[in-house]
Amino acid sequence: MIRRPTFRAALAVIGVSLLAACGSDSDGSSADTTTAPPAPVEALRYEANGGCQMMGPNCATYVVYTDGTVEIFRTGESAPAEVTGSIPEAEISAWLESVADLDVEALTAEVGPGTCNACVDGIDVKLTIGLDGGPVALDSTVTNFDPANPFFANLETLMADVTAVGELPIQQRG
Numbered sequence: 071m072i073r074r075p076t077f078r079a080a081l082a083v084i085g086v087s088l089l090a091a092c093g094s095d096s097d098g099s100s101a102d103t104t105t106a107p108p109a110p111v112e113a114l115r116y117e118a119n120g121g122c123q124m125m126g127p128n129c130a131t132y133v134v135y136t137d138g139t140v141e142i143f144r145t146g147e148s149a150p151a152e153v154t155g156s157i158p159e160a161e162i163s164a165w166l167e168s169v170a171d172l173d174v175e176a177l178t179a180e181v182g183p184g185t186c187n188a189c190v191d192g193i194d195v196k197l198t199i200g201l202d203g204g205p206v207a208l209d210s211t212v213t214n215f216d217p218a219n220p221f222f223a224n225l226e227t228l229m230a231d232v233t234a235v236g237e238l239p240i241q242q243r244g
Contacts, residue, residue: 120188155235
């Protein structure tokens with residue numbers, strides 16, 4: 071036969087043990103101790119425009135996220151990405167680290183002013199880099215994207231891997 075005071079004491083001990091095992095907040099709900107990894111953010115946007123628009127919307131905008139995900143859109147279009155893929159996360163991390171202290175004014179002074187390649191059926195590029203201090207933008211009509219400069223040489227190397235993810239199918243306006 072169970073005596074009531076002992077039975078109540080046993081229930082109290084079991085209840086406290088369960089609460090301790092599950093964890094509790096002041097409102098009685100259990101605490102979530104897991105932390106989700108941060109969501110990838112846009113690390114680089116490389117937007118081509120100009121001569122690639124001839125006969126259709128065929129200029130590409132490449133968006134690279136911090137986890138290495140690559141999305142390729144048609145420049146100026148609001149449709150979803152037509153091509154997706156990835157590059158190694160370590161590659162985009164290393165590139166972002168190499169440009170973390172980018173001084174746009176000093177870079178522009180070093181490489182000189184850009185030109186309007188699109189004015190003569192060429193292609194111009196708008197580059198946006200997502201840095202910790204906020205996005206940094208470069209435009210090839212303002213800054214010469216000189217491949218002899220180490221910054222632009224590294225950009226070309228990265229973009230070779232990004233563009234290898236895939237190509238937009240050519241569209242012709244009808």
